[in-house]
Amino acid sequence: MRDINPVLLRELRGRLRTPRSYWLLCGALFLVSSISLLIYSAEYASMNGQPTFNGSSGHTVFLSLVVTALVVVTAIAPIMAAGSISGERERQTFDLIVLTQLRPIDIVLGKTAATFAYCLLFVTALTPFMAITFLIGGVDVGELAMMYIVIMSTALLYTCIGVYWSTRTQTAITATGYALATILGMLLVLPVLVLVLPEVLPGWIADSTTTWRQLMLAIHPFATIIFTQDAIRTSTVWTNQYTIFGVTIAGPAMWVMSVAVSWFWSCVCSILSIRRLTPPTSKGAS
Amino acid sequence: MIEFRSVSKSYGKTHALVSLSCVIPRGATVGLIGPNGSGKTTALRLLTTLITPSSGDIIVDGISVCADPTHVRQRIGYMPDTFGVYESMTATEYLDFYARCGTMAPAQRSAIIPSMLARVGLSDAAQTAVMSLSRGMAQRLSLGRALLHNPDILVLDEPASGLDPRARIELRTLLHALHDEGKTIFISSHILSDLADLCTHMLILEHGKTVAYDTLANMTRFTQQQSISVALTHPAPTIIDVAATCGYSAHQTATDLLRYDLTGSTHAADRAALLRALLAADIAVHTFAPQEAALEQAFLQMTSTDQHMQETPHA
Numbered sequence: 001m002r003d004i005n006p007v008l009l010r011e012l013r014g015r016l017r018t019p020r021s022y023w024l025l026c027g028a029l030f031l032v033s034s035i036s037l038l039i040y041s042a043e044y045a046s047m048n049g050q051p052t053f054n055g056s057s058g059h060t061v062f063l064s065l066v067v068t069a070l071v072v073v074t075a076i077a078p079i080m081a082a083g084s085i086s087g088e089r090e091r092q093t094f095d096l097i098v099l100t101q102l103r104p105i106d107i108v109l110g111k112t113a114a115t116f117a118y119c120l121l122f123v124t125a126l127t128p129f130m131a132i133t134f135l136i137g138g139v140d141v142g143e144l145a146m147m148y149i150v151i152m153s154t155a156l157l158y159t160c161i162g163v164y165w166s167t168r169t170q171t172a173i174t175a176t177g178y179a180l181a182t183i184l185g186m187l188l189v190l191p192v193l194v195l196v197l198p199e200v201l202p203g204w205i206a207d208s209t210t211t212w213r214q215l216m217l218a219i220h221p222f223a224t225i226i227f228t229q230d231a232i233r234t235s236t237v238w239t240n241q242y243t244i245f246g247v248t249i250a251g252p253a254m255w256v257m258s259v260a261v262s263w264f265w266s267c268v269c270s271i272l273s274i275r276r277l278t279p280p281t282s283k284g285a286s
Numbered sequence: 287m288i289e290f291r292s293v294s295k296s297y298g299k300t301h302a303l304v305s306l307s308c309v310i311p312r313g314a315t316v317g318l319i320g321p322n323g324s325g326k327t328t329a330l331r332l333l334t335t336l337i338t339p340s341s342g343d344i345i346v347d348g349i350s351v352c353a354d355p356t357h358v359r360q361r362i363g364y365m366p367d368t369f370g371v372y373e374s375m376t377a378t379e380y381l382d383f384y385a386r387c388g389t390m391a392p393a394q395r396s397a398i399i400p401s402m403l404a405r406v407g408l409s410d411a412a413q414t415a416v417m418s419l420s421r422g423m424a425q426r427l428s429l430g431r432a433l434l435h436n437p438d439i440l441v442l443d444e445p446a447s448g449l450d451p452r453a454r455i456e457l458r459t460l461l462h463a464l465h466d467e468g469k470t471i472f473i474s475s476h477i478l479s480d481l482a483d484l485c486t487h488m489l490i491l492e493h494g495k496t497v498a499y500d501t502l503a504n505m506t507r508f509t510q511q512q513s514i515s516v517a518l519t520h521p522a523p524t525i526i527d528v529a530a531t532c533g534y535s536a537h538q539t540a541t542d543l544l545r546y547d548l549t550g551s552t553h554a555a556d557r558a559a560l561l562r563a564l565l566a567a568d569i570a571v572h573t574f575a576p577q578e579a580a581l582e583q584a585f586l587q588m589t590s591t592d593q594h595m596q597e598t599p600h601a
Contacts, residue, residue, distance in 0.1 A: 006387050007387075010375075088370075091370045092366065092368045094370075099334060100384060279355040
């Protein structure tokens with residue numbers, strides 16, 4: 001049987017042996033629970049003294065949990081991943097790892113999996129809170145699973161972006177800056193483009209504005225969650241109607257596209273990271 | 287065998303290494319010396335494939351570092367000048383991590399790690415956190431890591447830097463043993479006395495250029511001047527004139543009026559002629575001891591002026 005990836009093992013042990021990880025996890029859970037408590041209280045207050053929650057209230061609390069979890073993952077994943085390889089450079093251990101028989105793919109996968117595992121730990125720790133909303137009602141198991149998949153796919157993408165920048169920079173702080181700038185660019189600039197482009201560009205884009213917007217926003221997890229709520233209301237969880245060149249066709253639902261796009265770009269970032277770590281070869285310089 | 291073929295490395299307009307060419311026989315212990323910024327670390331990093339040459343190539347046992355760095359890496363154990371640590375790792379876990387990275391089987395790992403710790407004298411520190419190891423212990427652990435996969439070639443960048451005398455002696459003993467096992471060893475160091483004790487070959491670099499590459503014996507033979515310490519039983523001021531007739535200059539030491547330092551030719555025949563002349567002049571010579579600081583003298587002579595670079599024979 002093949003051994004577990006040594007980089008993954010070392011990263012997990014290294015992280016979980018220091019109190020920093022516990023404090024970070026506790027802080028994130030405190031944030032999520034506080035916000036959900038606030039929403040819960042607000043919902044309760046809006047009942048005008050009638051102490052009866054309905055499905056809509058449970059769904060609102062659930063959505064607040066999902067959005068907060070997504071915000072936390074958006075912060076944790078790139079910050080942790082950005083220090084993975086550049087941190088090795090700072091500790092002056094990078095050369096030693098590179099000179100072992102580990103392949104660049106092993107190093108990149110180990111680093112990615114370690115950060116992803118930490119995000120998974122956080123999302124798993126959210127389960128009791130999610131369970132409460134599930135018991136209140138208004139949320140079914142399918143929606144719960146769907147949101148978990150979207151959150152984890154987002155965590156994977158942001159981890160890969162962090163690892164990619166980590167391979168390109170000498171210090172963790174620089175890598176973190178670039179990774180956060182990339183992700184904030186995706187989160188903030190993309191919606192602006194989605195709103196502006198169809199107005200500026202004439203022709204078929206204007207004809208299929210909604211499709212265009214949905215395609216562009218597939219990389220935006222927060223937009224995906226909003227669009228998915230519409231899909232759940234209309235009971236079209238797996239498929240969606242798209243209009244391209246005036247033709248309406250059925251395609252995968254927005255959240256499925258979002259997950260697929262996240263996985264695709266995660267692969268692209270990982271391949272680029274592996275290429276950065278692969279020693280250049282030549283026939284010998286002249 | 288390792289062959290540097292006109293290897294150069296430039297960073298923009300800065301030439302870190304210029305056309306280094308030399309052949310290192312299997313089992314040699316090569317000392318790299320030179321002032322700071324002379325290209326020693328660049329040469330070592332090129333050999334370990336951590337960086338690629340701007341031009342030229344290095345052939346390690348028939349494998350080009352440019353064409354096949356992965357296979358070259360399997361033959362090399364590298365000990366950098368700094369000891370990078372992972373937090374919260376014991377010495378055993380540190381070696382275990384690198385053994386796993388070397389794709390060693392669990393049974394092999396559990397056998398080799400205790401023996402490696404014993405070899406580098408760290409059995410008692412097996413469960414000590416690497417962060418709390420002394421500099422000397424950390425260096426030995428780093429050497430143990432470099433030896434885990436039993437490489438043919440060891441590349442050591444400033445291994446003795448910052449070590450106390452005991453740690454230096456222990457490290458030197460370990461390196462002697464590795465040399466006896468037939469490993470080819472590269473050592474970059476500023477401590478010339480250690481290199482003189484360990485090395486079979488010397489490579490002197492300055493401003494990225496090769497000043498000299500030769501066996502230690504040839505290198506020290508090249509030294510143009512040698513100091514001879516002469517102690518007398520009775521005062522004899524005529525020693526200065528007699529030495530001068532043989533081409534040596536004599537200076538009385540400040541601490542002992544009966545002791546003189548004679549500086550001149552390194553040739554054994556000239557030294558013999560000098561001794562004969564002193565005895566013929568009835569100078570009561572008690573001791574006549576050529577000094578062993580030849581490597582330091584050679585280094586100083588060769589790196590002091592550009593003229594020496596032209597005069598020194600290249601390998």
